[in-house]
Amino acid sequence: MPRSQHGKTSTATRQRILEAAEASFLEHGFDGTSLRMLTAAAKVNLAAVHYHFGGKEELFRAMLAARFDLLNRERLALLAECEKRSPGRALDCETILSALFRPCLQLARQAREQGAGVDLLRLIGRAYVDPSPVLRRFLSERYAPAAARFKEAFARALPQFPKRELSWRLHFVMGALAYTLAGTDPWKLIAAINPEESDNDALLLRRLAPFLAAGLQAPLPATEPEQATPRRLRLMKRQDEALRA
């Protein structure tokens, strides 16, 4: 199975395929993308995908790696930079969240200025929410180190929470972020609000950050949920059934 070593010229085909893959993924997701449409849009032969990448799965992995490798490198660099500026002290949640968000904005703006055909911010969101096991496995495995690094930072910022509680809260954070970035309807709304300005996305993340920071710092529920399981839930169950009547 030969791979491109591009002796001296013309990886143009490869590049056009990657760009078409981004555009098609943004609109239709992984399962919804057909290689025939994609290669027609890229004006390359159908088989070129298999020659350059090995197949649909590998194409999408390469496309995502090209964006997310850089994104997560920037995120980690920004986090390290923030930590270096306040040595000894733990960062606060807002700072860590902004290390998570701002590289997204930065790369998206950069891509836009370079005339990229796709909105990188929405692409990131789509990648996080796409249900295809292929992509989910790829992202969670390849970027597990970066995720662990941010988790440690949050653990220092919120030492009062047990690790498991923190895991869940981070999961909620990523969910809100991914869903927000991926949404198609909200971006139409936001465009209506601010049709001229191209920095709507910055406004959106500036709304999301305080929401998530407050959620992260919310006190634990009165009764420790991990302990309260056995009989409180039976009670809730009866309450539910009573409400139905």
Next chain:
Amino acid sequence: MPRSQHGKTSTATRQRILEAAEASFLEHGFDGTSLRMLTAAAKVNLAAVHYHFGGKEELFRAMLAARFDLLNRERLALLAECEKRSPGRALDCETILSALFRPCLQLARQAREQGAGVDLLRLIGRAYVDPSPVLRRFLSERYAPAAARFKEAFARALPQFPKRELSWRLHFVMGALAYTLAGTDPWKLIAAINPEESDNDALLLRRLAPFLAAGLQAPLPATEPEQATPRRLRLMKRQDEALRA
């Protein structure tokens, strides 16, 4: 295009198709589901799907309607019940959130006790995050009234926020909820935590609710984001570029 009026017997075929559709949708989503696999699992002929439902899209719409009609009816009933108990006063966020969450738990538990082959909670989550335009349009159109009803309740609970701010926060709430319910990895984790107990899902939503309630009530960012656009963002941009160096 004939439809089943089931003169006297055997809507068993229709029912088996619906059950297989739930199972397959849970595992592979809409685009990832093939009717051939689905009909093989349901032990019915391929063409039976088109006879009983009219096609793949209509099958999935029917499957979702069967679950979500009931779910949203319960949600609205619970919300009305809560409002009746505290007449005049606005509900607090936790109460409204629980009107949103508890019917999910209740129906999922009920389905489990009736021996349903699928975890209804995860099914709900998958439906909320599935990227297929067919399903997204169906859900957003069919359940727009219920969404508006809850939005009104939140608006009364949080009168200090402008309507637009509230729209975004509700979007964040639904994002975190959908992503959490849909996740496959977290459910494996939770099963490891509490392998015997079948009420793990209740624990999860009891963690999510305070997170979201705190986020909903978070104060607005110091500088009004809608006004601060013009030159603050140019500053941010320079900061970003400086950080990259």
Next chain:
DNA sequence: GTCTATACCACGATAGAC
């Protein structure tokens, strides 16, 4: 090494036999 043409099997959809 780069790209094309073409054949292969599985997919959703549909018409018509039983």
Next chain:
DNA sequence: GTCTATCGTGGTATAGAC
């Protein structure tokens, strides 16, 4: 109400042109 045959399109694989 159920099934078979068939059509256009999906991803994949490979032989061979340049």
